[in-house]
Amino acid sequence: MLGILASIIDGVLVGLVYGLAAMGLTLIWGVMDVINLTHGAMIVAGMMGLYLLASSLGVSPYLTLPPVLIGGFFVGVALYWIAIHRMVGRPPLMSLLSTFAVNLVVIGVGTAVWGTALFNVEVALPGASIGRYTFPGAHILAAVLAAVIAAALYVFLHNTRIGKAVRAVANNREAAELVGIPTTRLLAISVGLGVALAGVSGMLIGTLFPFTVLSGDGYQLKSFVVTVLGGFGNPVGALLGGMALGLLEGLVTPFVPVSWTLVIEFALFVLVLIAFPGGIFASRRGAL
Amino acid sequence: MKRLCLLAAAATLFAAPAFAQDNTITVGFTESQTGPLNVDSLGQSRGYQFWRDEVNAAGGIKAGGKSYKVKFVSYDDQSVGGRVQQLYTRLIVQDKADFLFSPYSSGLTAPATVISEQYSKIMIDSGGAEEKPFELGNKYLFMVLTSATHYLSGAVEALKAKDPHGKIAVVYSDDPFSKVVLAAAAQQAKDAGLEVVMNESYAPSTTDFGPIVNKIVSSNADAFMGGGHYSDGATLARQMYDQKANMKWVSILVAPADDKFGELGRAAMGVTVPSQWEVQVSYKPQFGPTTPEFAKAFQDKFHVPADYHAASGYTAGAVLQHAIEQANSIDPEKVTAALNAMDVTTFYGHIKFAADPGHHGLQEAHQMVLAQWQNVNGKLGRQVVWPEVAKSADLLYPIPSATQ
Numbered sequence: 001m002l003g004i005l006a007s008i009i010d011g012v013l014v015g016l017v018y019g020l021a022a023m024g025l026t027l028i029w030g031v032m033d034v035i036n037l038t039h040g041a042m043i044v045a046g047m048m049g050l051y052l053l054a055s056s057l058g059v060s061p062y063l064t065l066p067p068v069l070i071g072g073f074f075v076g077v078a079l080y081w082i083a084i085h086r087m088v089g090r091p092p093l094m095s096l097l098s099t100f101a102v103n104l105v106v107i108g109v110g111t112a113v114w115g116t117a118l119f120n121v122e123v124a125l126p127g128a129s130i131g132r133y134t135f136p137g138a139h140i141l142a143a144v145l146a147a148v149i150a151a152a153l154y155v156f157l158h159n160t161r162i163g164k165a166v167r168a169v170a171n172n173r174e175a176a177e178l179v180g181i182p183t184t185r186l187l188a189i190s191v192g193l194g195v196a197l198a199g200v201s202g203m204l205i206g207t208l209f210p211f212t213v214l215s216g217d218g219y220q221l222k223s224f225v226v227t228v229l230g231g232f233g234n235p236v237g238a239l240l241g242g243m244a245l246g247l248l249e250g251l252v253t254p255f256v257p258v259s260w261t262l263v264i265e266f267a268l269f270v271l272v273l274i275a276f277p278g279g280i281f282a283s284r285r286g287a288l
Numbered sequence: 289m290k291r292l293c294l295l296a297a298a299a300t301l302f303a304a305p306a307f308a309q310d311n312t313i314t315v316g317f318t319e320s321q322t323g324p325l326n327v328d329s330l331g332q333s334r335g336y337q338f339w340r341d342e343v344n345a346a347g348g349i350k351a352g353g354k355s356y357k358v359k360f361v362s363y364d365d366q367s368v369g370g371r372v373q374q375l376y377t378r379l380i381v382q383d384k385a386d387f388l389f390s391p392y393s394s395g396l397t398a399p400a401t402v403i404s405e406q407y408s409k410i411m412i413d414s415g416g417a418e419e420k421p422f423e424l425g426n427k428y429l430f431m432v433l434t435s436a437t438h439y440l441s442g443a444v445e446a447l448k449a450k451d452p453h454g455k456i457a458v459v460y461s462d463d464p465f466s467k468v469v470l471a472a473a474a475q476q477a478k479d480a481g482l483e484v485v486m487n488e489s490y491a492p493s494t495t496d497f498g499p500i501v502n503k504i505v506s507s508n509a510d511a512f513m514g515g516g517h518y519s520d521g522a523t524l525a526r527q528m529y530d531q532k533a534n535m536k537w538v539s540i541l542v543a544p545a546d547d548k549f550g551e552l553g554r555a556a557m558g559v560t561v562p563s564q565w566e567v568q569v570s571y572k573p574q575f576g577p578t579t580p581e582f583a584k585a586f587q588d589k590f591h592v593p594a595d596y597h598a599a600s601g602y603t604a605g606a607v608l609q610h611a612i613e614q615a616n617s618i619d620p621e622k623v624t625a626a627l628n629a630m631d632v633t634t635f636y637g638h639i640k641f642a643a644d645p646g647h648h649g650l651q652e653a654h655q656m657v658l659a660q661w662q663n664v665n666g667k668l669g670r671q672v673v674w675p676e677v678a679k680s681a682d683l684l685y686p687i688p689s690a691t692q
Contacts, residue, residue: 003506010498010531108322116326118522118543120551127530132505136530139498209495210522210552214324218495253499254506258488259462261499 006133007250013135013143015246017204019239020146021219022226023153024197030233031170031190032088037099038079039223040216041106042195046072046202047211048110051119061121061207065145068203069196076195080188088187110213120210142204149200150239153193157235166190170233225269231279240281313349313356313618315340315608316385318375318400320392323367327518327546328597329392332415334590335601336360336389341589343609351612358605365391372396376403385409386618389604392597393517394418394436394465401429410620410627413649414604415597418465422642422650428620429649430627430641432603434656436465439562440473440513442658443539446560446674447511448480450685454537457486457509459500459524461516466541473513485509492516497527504533510686511537518543522552529555536686544661545596550668556661557668558687563659564636565599568672568680571637576606579635603636660684 021043028036046068053064083102087095125137157163168176169186177183205211205219222245230241245265252264272280317336320329340358348355361383365371372391379385380403388404390397390413397416404411405426413421413431417439421429447454456477460470467489474484486507490500501524504512512528512535515521521543528535529552537560543549544561567583577585582602586594608623611630615622631640631653640653658674662681671681 003502007499007502010502014496014498111322111326115330116322116324116518118327118518118546118548118551120522120526120553120555122553127532129532133502134530134532138530210519210526212324212519215495215519218493221493222495249496250499254503258459258490258494258500258503262491262493 002131002133004251004254006130006135007254008247009130009250010135010139011246011248011250012243013139013246014208015243015249016143016146016150016239017201017208017242018219018222018226018245019230019242020150020204021198021201022223022230022238022242023150023235024194024201025223026227026230026233026238027153027197027235028191028194029227030235031166032084032187033092034084034088034095035092035099036079036084036191036194037096037220038083038103038106038195039198040218040220041103041110042072042075042198042216043202043205043219044110044211044213044216045075045106046199047119047206047215048114048213049199050203050206051121054121061123061203062141062145064203065200068199072196072199073192075199076192077188079195080191084191085184085187107213107216114213116212116214118210118212119206121206123207136208138207142207145204146201147239149197150235153197153235162186162189166193225265227279228269229272229280231276231281234279234281237279237281241279244280311348311354311356312359313387313612314359314361314383314385315387315389315605316361316376316379316383317389318363318365318372318379318391318396320367320396321364323365324518325367325392325396327548328542329367329415331546331595331597332392332601333362334586335414335594335598335603336605338586338589338598339602339605339609342585343605349609349612351616351618356612356618361385365396367393367396369395369399372399373403376400380404380407380409386620387412387608387623389601390415392416394468395463397421398464401426404428408620410608410623412604412608414600416465418468419647419650420464420468422647425645426649428624430607431649431651432607432636432639432654433564433600434651434654436468437472438656439469439541440539441476442656442674443513443560443562444473444476444480444482446658446683447477447537447539448482450683451511451536452481453483454511455483455485455507455509456511456513457504457507457535458484458488459486459504459512459514460489460541461492461514461520462489463492463516466514466516469541470514477513482511490520492520494520495523497524498531500524501527501531501533504528504535505531509535511535511539513539515540515543517541518546522549525549525559526552526555538687539658544670545659547593547595549661553668557663558661558684560658560660560673561670562656563670563672564596564654564656566596566657566659566670566672566680567594569635569637569657569678571633571635573634574632575610576634582635599636603634603639606634606636607632607639 123138226241230237388411392415394416611626615626638653659670673683
């Protein structure tokens with residue numbers, strides 16, 4: 001019984017980080033209906049940022065959060081101008097292909113520079129225990145940071161002028177332009193925010209698990225599942241979706257052979273798509 | 289006169305490649321320059337290259353009164369099985385490869401062997417340890433590696449010697465190689481009187497092993513055997529350490545055989561890995577370099593330590609060379625006969641291929657060692673701990689993290 005409880009708690013902790021990653025994906029979708037297929041590559045970029053900064057400067061891994069966040073934002077803005085700007089408003093396949101192309105370039109360059117060798121960042125934080133089961137300190141802190149960043153994003157979107165403008169663009173781009181909102185600049189900011197979230201979630205995941213240049217694909221897939229669970233274009237829903245996915249993984253694993261976990265996860269994914277095409281926590285379309 | 293000149297020019301054009309071919313042996317293979325198998329494949333490719341450069345520097349392979357220089361033709365298979373058959377067909381038909389080396393991993397080698405056999409080309413396998421391709425009546429396939437079913441035999445023996453009542457959790461990646469290795473290990477453990485308290489596979493794409501580690505803890509296991517290829521094995525080791533699973537014994541496939549595994553720091557300590565070869569082994573070679581000579585020359589050339597993938601790759605070349613020299617010909621049938629009759633010891637160990645049609649080409653003499661990550665002079669590194677006769681350090685049992 002304790003084992004099940006431990007698995008659920010651990011699942012929710014890691015799920016919060018998945019949720020943060022998915023927020024980046026869903027934010028971009030919510031604002032401009034673009035599925036960002038560089039998402040996995042940006043998660044890896046966050047991991048590499050963590051590794052390079054923490055190992056070269058010898059600082060605490062958590063001090064790399066601000067530079068990864070800021071760097072991610074500027075990379076995102078650049079990504080917007082390179083791969084997304086001309087694709088906004090066109091058929092979704094166009095932006096899928098252009099972001100996928102950038103993804104291939106980033107992963108290709110990463111493989112050429114670092115190979116697919118293993119990187120690991122050691123984190124020495126005291127954890128918590130229930131009986132024989134331990135929750136590593138890094139998992140707890142990553143979950144707390146993910147929740148804080150998600151809350152900060154919520155406050156930003158609802159209580160700041162730029163945040164409100166982003167939501168206005170998401171609701172109705174033409175109307176936003178009519179009232180004088182510089183929509184192109186806001187689209188670039190939204191991609192910047194989305195990529196910054198992907199980078200930071202990568203940085204947090206890098207404190208939990210070892211990684212390689214190719215690790216992004218798995219987390220990108222998880223982000224899609226979480227986005228569907230949470231509702232397209234709904235950042236808060238994404239965070240809840242992440243927790244739901246983590247909870248599900250924790251709940252299922254003790255009862256079935258481990259190899260069935262993914263089968264059950266994706267079966268549920270299909271069921272959710274059928275029952276709630278907009279996601280379980282779907283908000284009004286474009287409400288962000 | 290003009291016509292004569294044209295004829296002469298045409299003759300030169302045709303004669304030139306024929307002449308080059310006469311003194312060159314083309315060896316074809318694919319390597320995983322990209323994709324998840326990149327790290328291990330790179331080691332194997334370096335082994336191939338090292339052998340080729342050494343042979344060519346020494347004047348080539350001598351057979352039938354001639355010296356043949358070795359030329360490689362290789363392509364990136366992107367770690368994808370679907371690419372392999374197409375590329376090996378190209379190597380044989382278009383690039384006219386005389387002999388073939390295997391790609392890295394069982395998953396890629398199996399499809400490649402279909403093509404090599406179809407064209408009756410000799411393939412030396414130093415990347416795929418799964419036995420299945422050797423049970424299909426293949427005639428030109430030869431494996432220098434110890435096969436998958438024996439990968440963890442040493443680990444089971446060593447664990448039994450330390451704890452005859454050990455309780456093992458067997459958790460492995462759901463891929464052909466890992467399934468074969470761990471199915472055999474679980475059976476060997478049961479036969480040895482050890483208890484297998486958990487026996488499950490996970491999807492190769494698994495990223496978080498947290499719930500799985502909790503399940504291992506719930507199973508009351510005190511020993512762990514499993515893993516798969518690279519990221520998953522390293523993640524498992526790290527999460528078992530982080531979640532204080534307190535295993536007294538941890539054996540993980542493949543990942544700990546790479547030096548980068550040491551990045552895990554304290555989580556790497558005490559982890560054992562079955563290895564085809566380590567720099568500490570000391571076989572007396574009948575030909576070719578000794579282990580210290582190989583290790584030093586490899587380090588000097590590539591500026592990285594040699595691992596077992598590199599040693600296996602080099603051995604594939606050395607074995608092919610020896611067979612050609614013994615056959616005194618590059619005729620495929622004669623070289624095949626020489627490989628069938630081969631019974632030699634190199635720095636890599638004893639090499640002999642099974643001759644019975646049911647397992648033809650399977651390695652039957654080479655033995656694996658068990659290496660363990662230990663702290664030596666304040667630095668983490670692998671030490672050979674099993675078998676007793678080959679050990680370079682005593683086995684740490686229980687591993688230090690279990691007693692903290």
